[in-house]
Amino acid sequence: MTKADIVNEIAKNTGISKDDVLKTVEAFMETVKVSLTKEENVYLRGFGSFIVKKRAKKTARNISKNTTIIIPEHNIPAFKPSKEFVAKLK
Amino acid sequence: MTKADIVNEIAKNTGISKDDVLKTVEAFMETVKVSLTKEENVYLRGFGSFIVKKRAKKTARNISKNTTIIIPEHNIPAFKPSKEFVAKLK
DNA sequence: AAAGAAAAAGACATAAAATGTCTACCCACA
DNA sequence: TGTGGGTAGACATTTTATGTCTTTTTCTTT
Structure with missing residues (x-):
């Protein structure tokens, strides 16, 4: 999947506009990057941790x-x- | 950072409502999980790949x-x- | 939809890092 | 309040990470 695929899928499943979804996904990635640059880990329950x-x-x-x-x-x-x-992939 | 911290940060930076940001972030994580469950990798240029x-x-x-x-x-x-x-953290 | 730019994937040898298991405890989120 | 997330331990084996080059893929622009 590419970013466009993900954005389309999220927009379809949530009803939120593709434009807003794209902005949010990009902001998500940027926020994770900046957070780790500041040596502050990101914990996302049920998904995983960026550390x-x-x-x-x-x-x-x-x-x-x-x-x-x-x-x-x-x-x-x-x-x-x-x-x-992890369990989902086993 | 927790999920709530991320959602607040994204909403602040994009002007999108916290409710929509939360829904999008959750849908993003779910979509990545489902994609990998189907052994379909997710490539996000400039951020990284979920494989x-x-x-x-x-x-x-x-x-x-x-x-x-x-x-x-x-x-x-x-x-x-x-x-x-990677370069950002070195 | 096509074109073009640039990021990303994958191959090579080897030292370093990670992996997995279980249990108990604490913290924090929804 | 229930449950997920993080941590520690031993140890033998497996996986990763380095630079460079080529090919593939992503992504933006037209």
């Missing part, structure tokens, strides 16, 4: 060149699905 | 009982953040 994970300094590989590089410590965005969501 | 990952059969431990359990092969929901999202 910040810390990654230690790491020795990685540039596999194209077969060289070693050091990746400094950094944060990554992660999603932890809720039990309900 | 189905296959987990192989695995031997795990029940540490309370110190016994071994076989977890059968199954699907899990996963999120792959976009490069833009």
Whole structure:
């Protein structure tokens, strides 16, 4: 599914205008991004949590060149699905 | 942030009613869940992809009982953040 | 609907990170 | 108020994440 598919589906199921749905979906994504940038996790009951994970300094590989590089410590965005969501896919 | 926090933030930033925003956010989550249940991934450019990952059969431990359990092969929901999202947190 | 731009997916070897299980407890949301 | 979400523990195995390149897909504009 693409964003357009999602927007159409939501508009169909809720009766809300596609324009408002699109704006809301885009605002949702932007809000999650900004929140995690501020290291504030987002908990969505029954769906999952968008959380910040810390990654230690790491020795990685540039596999194209077969060289070693050091990746400094950094944060990554992660999603932890809720039990309900996981159970739905099992 | 909780769902209510997100809804308030979106309503504030877009001017859309909290009721409509709440309905849209809930419908968004439900649509993503149903899509992944159907093994149809959701691609949201600039945010990330909700994808189905296959987990192989695995031997795990029940540490309370110190016994071994076989977890059968199954699907899990996963999120792959976009490069833009990852870069924002680095 | 078509075109074009750009994001995203996927492949490679290997060190680091995550995974799964159960139980008990606490917090918070609807 | 009921229930979902988060946390901790052990440990052996599985999965991820790095850069670059090519191809595919998304998404905006016309």
